[in-house]
Amino acid sequence: MDSRIVIWGSGAIGGTIGAHLARAGHPVLFVDQMEAHVDAIARDGLTLTGPISAFTVQAPAATPAAVVGRYDLVLLAVKAQDTAEAVEAIRPHLADDGAIVSIQNGLNEPVIAGIVGRERTIGAFVNFGADWIKPGEIMYGGRGPVVVGEIDGAFTPRITAIHQLLQDFEPEAVLTDNIFGYLWGKLAFSGILISSALTNETLGDFFGSQPMRPLVIAVVREILAVARAEGIWPMGFQGFEPDAFAEYDMAAIGRSMDALVESRRHSAKLHTGFWRDLAVRKRKSEVENQLAPIQAAARRHGLATPIVDRLRSLIEDIESGRRPLGMALAEELRAVALASPSIAA
Numbered sequence: 001m002d003s004r005i006v007i008w009g010s011g012a013i014g015g016t017i018g019a020h021l022a023r024a025g026h027p028v029l030f031v032d033q034m035e036a037h038v039d040a041i042a043r044d045g046l047t048l049t050g051p052i053s054a055f056t057v058q059a060p061a062a063t064p065a066a067v068v069g070r071y072d073l074v075l076l077a078v079k080a081q082d083t084a085e086a087v088e089a090i091r092p093h094l095a096d097d098g099a100i101v102s103i104q105n106g107l108n109e110p111v112i113a114g115i116v117g118r119e120r121t122i123g124a125f126v127n128f129g130a131d132w133i134k135p136g137e138i139m140y141g142g143r144g145p146v147v148v149g150e151i152d153g154a155f156t157p158r159i160t161a162i163h164q165l166l167q168d169f170e171p172e173a174v175l176t177d178n179i180f181g182y183l184w185g186k187l188a189f190s191g192i193l194i195s196s197a198l199t200n201e202t203l204g205d206f207f208g209s210q211p212m213r214p215l216v217i218a219v220v221r222e223i224l225a226v227a228r229a230e231g232i233w234p235m236g237f238q239g240f241e242p243d244a245f246a247e248y249d250m251a252a253i254g255r256s257m258d259a260l261v262e263s264r265r266h267s268a269k270l271h272t273g274f275w276r277d278l279a280v281r282k283r284k285s286e287v288e289n290q291l292a293p294i295q296a297a298a299r300r301h302g303l304a305t306p307i308v309d310r311l312r313s314l315i316e317d318i319e320s321g322r323r324p325l326g327m328a329l330a331e332e333l334r335a336v337a338l339a340s341p342s343i344a345a
Contacts, residue, residue, distance in 0.1 A: 014077030040136025080289035129269030142267030149179035218337035
């Protein structure tokens, strides 16, 4: 069995983590579907730039079709919409007692478990700032939480070992028995991030916008209501406090938003990955796959999600070219939020 750690999806998230693990002395194999990125890594190494870490590591790289052998540990970092295809490609290369760790955005663990089994699926939550710049180069713009846990909440020898491994990237990485609490916390926070991607506003400006505050509050509360119907109590991070929104505590919400604005002032990452896909790379974002699990869970419990529904529709309009990205879309979503029960206690 090959002892290398496979980074399957070596863009902003996977590349940043993988580069740090390689620098720490771990054997790493970078896998990515972009041939130019793979060629650049194989030829010149993977370079991180930015205010947090700036270095180059040398490590082997391959496209998915060129991967051979079987591995004990795969860190999966592809876009949410590519999860099933990637896991099917990984499956022949995963050891019988191996594991896939989802270091992705969204709620992808059920998809992974449906293909390779729950016993070979591990959840993780990451929220650091990084952007893919060009083949062989990633900008690491801001530190953020890294949390890992077994999907059944157990503390096992393997999860302890994976936690220790991730500490070579983020020294303050957390081992949890409530990984779905963190993942749903991120989904609620992503409601704000995706809303901001309707506009060209920086994250700091969008977070600090008083006119957008009703939208921020309503979309978070709508997603939190779905999480709680699922029996999950979402966890906070980096100043984002789900309890403040759930309890409609305006003073606490204000403090939470102030903390988010302050954190963005110290990050080189000004926009979300959603925005970069829509405005810069002109490609389909992972918004649909982030919001669809929320909508599906809501329907199971008979809950309406008018804000999430319209948000998904607006993003689809941008992706299809039917409507231009801009503040008018955020204003339209704000109108839906103001008419939603989520804005009231």
